Amino acid sequence: MKLNRNDLCWCKSGLKYKNCHLEFDEKLSDLKRKGHIVPTRNLIKTRAQIEGIRKSAEINNGLLDLISENIKEGMTTEEINKLAHEYTVSNGGIPATLNYDGFPKSICVSINNVVCHGIPSKNVILKNGDIVNVDATTILNGYYSDASRMFMIGEVDEEAKKLVEVTKECLNKGVEAVKPWGFLGDIGAAIQEYAESNGYSVVREFGGHGVGLDIHEEPFVSHLGKRGTGMVLVPGMVFTIEPMINAGSNEIFIDEDDGWTVFTDDDSLSAQWEHTILVTEDGIEIIAR
Template sequence: MHKYDVKLWTLAAKGEIVPDRSLLKTPEQIKKIRESAALNTAVLDHVASHIRAGMSTAQIDRLVYDYTTEHGGIPAPLNYEGFPKSVCTSINNVICHGIPSEEEILQDGDIINVDVSTILDGYYSDASRMFAIGNVDERAQKLLRVTQECVELGLKEARPWGHLGDIAHAINSHARANGYSVVEDIGGHGIGLEFHEEPFVSYVTPRGTEMVLVPGMMFTIEPMINEGSPDFFIDEDNGWTVYTIDDGLSAQIEYMVLITEDGAEVLTK
């Protein structure tokens, strides 16, 4: 019997949504996932040291592929459900799932999300960062600042025996207070043994709702914050790239977290 089984049964009997035991990672699994996460962070650091105006997003893809494979890993996005590249590169009005291209050149003033996911010895990790290219105007700087604040406020709510809705409420409230919206139909996810596991992590649900947070759970905190409408459309040609419906800027920062007995540990960011 798992040490939390009785507590989880009691919560479930009260109508709470509780994680399946398979979502609670063992100490051995956590050790291996931490190793994958360390490589994922190193890949993002490698990108951070090279990214600049004038480079193509295809060059970012090569940086990610080469560094990951040279260190024994596999880029998780590559060929995942047909995705053709090793990393997602989402510029300005692209919310997520931008596909790297030789024709897409970073310009002074751009903001870009670089979303890196790594498989190491069969274990998965995932995080993304926003980068400001050159001289970025105050409009974009504010969006980046508020997005970072949203993630940090969400992280503070990632406490054992709280709820996923607590994280969502903190993020959505702060975004709306600053005049922004949060994308509703795309969210975070469980991770570790697979690229995408349960639960789906929404950032627009009320405090005290959604799944109970239990030590051993792993998931991403990755809200997508839009300047204008939270609505979007997907590129019909490639079937992946998600754009804001009103051409406004969008930003996303992703942390991968482990719920512990006394809070949350950030595994990669």
């Protein structure tokens, strides 16, 4: 619906359109006329929605902090899952992965050669030298937040330690590439260049994604790319950046038995870090980390 200048803005700010998103919409229209891909309004979060996502992230960040304090050698991945589940529920949240498309647990725990979507189990025990990704997604009052962290168990060899550190720096470089009115491809280019300069490969099939009102929204955030291409990044967009970096080939496969666990095809190590990002008028805000 076309708004007049003095109508209330579509973003529900309570302001007149001319004092809120009129100039913003005109800029988007001009970019679209020039052939750029621009986000639709449903990808631009309102102030109320952003605040809801922030509150969800308080729980998500808290449970990852709790895991950071407790994860150790000899612990089962099911114990990690139980810790996360109980913390989330006791704080009024809902674990978003539990029963999502049949996923049976409240978090994902991916060890060594598991790229992502590792299913917690009482039979999987953390060992000295393991590198572990714990990926948590929380719902609070209908709002979603999503983040993951890597953990190194006991004495980790230099090869594994370097992979974890380089992957964290890949995330940082991806975040630094996010600029209001920049491009989605800038993120992937920054990550790909840094990973490959260190001799690593970037998983293609999985990437970041819009988040906030659902667990997965548009746009897909590839961790490979070309600068100046892809969707325009505008204030109000919320999405994850979550590079999955392999020590060997970027080829992967999904376990046929559980339909979820993703492994490196060559059995090489894999690491991942994830933040939920808000694009602001003058930069970015890391909402979940």
